[in-house]
Every structure is written in structure tokens, then in C-alpha cells.
Amino acid sequence: MGLGEFGLIERYFNAPGDEAAPRRADVALGIGDDAALLAVPAGMQLVAALDTLVEGRHFPPGTPPASTGHRALAVNLSDLAAMGAAPAWFLLSLTLPAADEAFLGPFAAGLHRLARQHGVALVGGDTTAGPLTVAVQALGLVEPGTALRRSGGRAGDLLFVSGTPGDAAAGLRIAMDTLPGGSPEQRRALLDRFHYPEPRVALGRALRGIASACIDVSDGLAADALKLAAASGCGARIESAQLPLSTALCAVAGDALARELALNGGDDYELCFTVPPGNEARLRAALQDVKCAATCIGRLETRAGLRLFAGGTEIAFTPRGFDHFP
Ligand code: ADP
Ligand code: MG
Numbered sequence: 108m109g110l111g112e113f114g115l116i117e118r119y120f121n122a123p124g125d126e127a128a129p130r131r132a133d134v135a136l137g138i139g140d141d142a143a144l145l146a147v148p149a150g151m152q153l154v155a156a157l158d159t160l161v162e163g164r165h166f167p168p169g170t171p172p173a174s175t176g177h178r179a180l181a182v183n184l185s186d187l188a189a190m191g192a193a194p195a196w197f198l199l200s201l202t203l204p205a206a207d208e209a210f211l212g213p214f215a216a217g218l219h220r221l222a223r224q225h226g227v228a229l230v231g232g233d234t235t236a237g238p239l240t241v242a243v244q245a246l247g248l249v250e251p252g253t254a255l256r257r258s259g260g261r262a263g264d265l266l267f268v269s270g271t272p273g274d275a276a277a278g279l280r281i282a283m284d285t286l287p288g289g290s291p292e293q294r295r296a297l298l299d300r301f302h303y304p305e306p307r308v309a310l311g312r313a314l315r316g317i318a319s320a321c322i323d324v325s326d327g328l329a330a331d332a333l334k335l336a337a338a339s340g341c342g343a344r345i346e347s348a349q350l351p352l353s354t355a356l357c358a359v360a361g362d363a364l365a366r367e368l369a370l371n372g373g374d375d376y377e378l379c380f381t382v383p384p385g386n387e388a389r390l391r392a393a394l395q396d397v398k399c400a401a402t403c404i405g406r407l408e409t410r411a412g413l414r415l416f417a418g419g420t421e422i423a424f425t426p427r428g429f430d431h432f433p
Contacts, residue, residue: 110208112234116232118211119215121139128219128222128228130228131226131228133147134196134228137230138231138232145195145246147248148248150250151248152248154187154192154247154249156186156187156244156245157183158183158242159241160175160178160179161239162239162240167279167283169282172212172217173216173217173302174302174303175214175239176217176218176219176241177221177302178304179199179242180197180221180227180243181221181303181305181376182325183197183245184308186323187245187306187311188312189321189378190247190249190311191249191253191254191311192247192248192254192312194246195248196245196246197222197227197230197244198243198246199229199231199242200233200240200241200242201233201235202236202237202239202240203234203239204236204237204238225306225308227245249315255311255315255320256320256321258339259339259381260320260335260341261339261381262341263383263384263408264319265383265387265403266332266343266345266380266381266403266405266407267379267380267381267402267403268324268328268379268380268402268404269307269377269400269401270351270377271352272324272351272368272369272370273352273356273366273368273370274296274297274300275304275373275375275376276373277300277356277359277372278299278301279374281294281298281301282298282301282302286360288360288361289355293355296355307323307399309397309399310378310399312397313394313396313397314378314380317390318381318382318390319339319381320381321380321381322335322378322379323376323377324376325374325375325429326373326430327370327426328371329370330426330429331379334428335379339381341407342408342410342412342413343407343414344405344407344408344413345404346404346417347415347416347417348417348418350366350369351400351404356369370424371428373428378401380401381407413426
């Protein structure tokens, strides 16, 4: 006897207890009715984001279910982080080939673990049969007038990226068995960066009032930096030598591929942001507060487009961000 649609929701998504997503006092009505009722604090702006993961498109078949649960929420928390929002609630639309408990158990555990880390409550969703597809809508809060946008940058602003871009792209290639090299520990570390990205929520909050523009890196650092620059009415210059490459990435991929993956790889879920030079000291203090590394990789310029430099010389380079309909 199977679980059934309602048994499945009850057991994996509405179960009380330690394994479930946290409850919040501002959820007046959660899972179980036709819609959720949420108490938005007076004077706050609601921030909404939705991202979908499709098997075979965003993650390869055979990906650990715990990773799929984690990533479905992480990619959405990353979008809220890029806006400087504090995440509060989320909804889950789950399309499953079968009510397979060997999938659902670790999937829900991966999802709820990240939800607990960030104090976000699962307040509803939808469950249907079909090819494995996971969509999450994340809702957060921000003080009006303080949200980070892509469009606030000015020529001369310094361009930063958090973490070590390229690791996740290498991890995906390791998962697909197309990237040999490195030690087992280095390979495991990169694979984890693809399977379990850490949304930079605290960093996004801390950048309010310091960064002039922000975007999260999902499609590739170069393509996303170019989107930020274009939205700001500028172009961008990236210094190849300043790219923060992890030791594991360089060991597994070698220097040239490491740089290519850092620029064009995608799936990093780091924040790429600009800071007016006058705010740099405040940025350094904020980075210490939230214990997050970020590296200056270039700057915004008046001239449109994205240029890559090594030493003083421009290198031929085309950002190749991910496009579902190229
Ligand atoms: P309706 O048919 O009115 O849309 P459903 O029967 O689909 O309602 O869902 C019943 C309740 O379970 C609703 O509160 C819905 O938000 C919730 N729900 C359904 N699927 C999920 C899921 N995957 N995760 C969390 N909540 C869910
Ligand atoms: Mg429904």
C-alpha cells in the first residue's frame, strides 16, 4: 500500500518534530488549508523569488536526493540573499515519477536541514506525478529602500565575488565523470560544492548600505557580472589574476581550466557585488562580522561589455552563461 498524495505531504512535509522545517510565529495558517496565511510585519517589504530544478537539466540523474532537497531551497535563498532580504517562508512544488520513500526521506531531510539553518518555514506547496522537477518559491522581508539591486552600480565601483567560484562547476563535472585528477579529498570537496551550495544570506544582509549593486552567481560569474554591469548602465573589467581560485579547483582542473570554470562555470550561488571605493573599509568590517570571504576581481567601467585582463593586457574572452533557449 503506497503513501498516497496526502500521506506523503503529511509524512515528509508537514510532520511535526525535529526533522521538519521550523515553525514560525508569523505563520497564522500553514500547510493543510487551500493557502497559507502569513503575517508580514508592518512597514516591511515582501521579497519573492521562485526557481525550478529539473532532473537532467539542473542536476544529473543519480544525484543524491539530499542534494536535490538542499539545492532546491538553496538556489532560492541565494536569490533572496542577492536582494539583501531576510528569508522567512517558502512553498514547494514537487513533481515526482513515483512516491518513492527512498527518494523522499533524504530529499526532505536535505530540504529541512537547510530550512532550519536559516529559520525559514515551509508553508505550502503542490505535489504532482511526472518527471522529477522541484520548484521552490521563497519569501523574505526587507526594510523598504534598503534592498540590493543589480542596477545601482556606477563606473569606478569595485567588483567583488564571495567564496571561490568554479568549484561547483568542477563538482558537476566530477559527478558526471568528465573531470579526472586531484586527490579523493579534493574531488569530494568540489563535489560537495555542487551538491550543497551555501546561500550567502548573512552576507547579503550585511551588504545593505555598503554595496551599490548585487547579483547571485548562478549562470557563471562572467555572465552574471555582465548582467549586473548592464543593469547599472556600465561595463565591467575583470582581472584574471585576481580570481579567487580554490586549491582543490586548481589541483583537479589545472590553472587554465580552473580560470575558465571560475568565469563561465555556473552553479556557484556566490554573491557578485559592487562597492563604491569609499565604502571599502566598511565592506572589510562587514565581511569579518559575517565570516565570509570576498575578493575584489575588477571594477565597473563606462564602456559597455565585459573585458578580461591579465597583467595590463586584454585577453580575448566571451562570457558563456547558461541559457535554456540558446
Ligand atoms: P489544493 O488541492 O487545494 O491545491 P492540495 O491538496 O494540493 O491543495 O494541498 C493540500 C495542502 O498541502 C495545501 O496546504 C498545500 O499547500 C500543501 N502541500 C501540497 N503539497 C505540498 C508540498 N510538496 N510541500 C508542502 N506543502 C504541500
Ligand atoms: Mg494542489
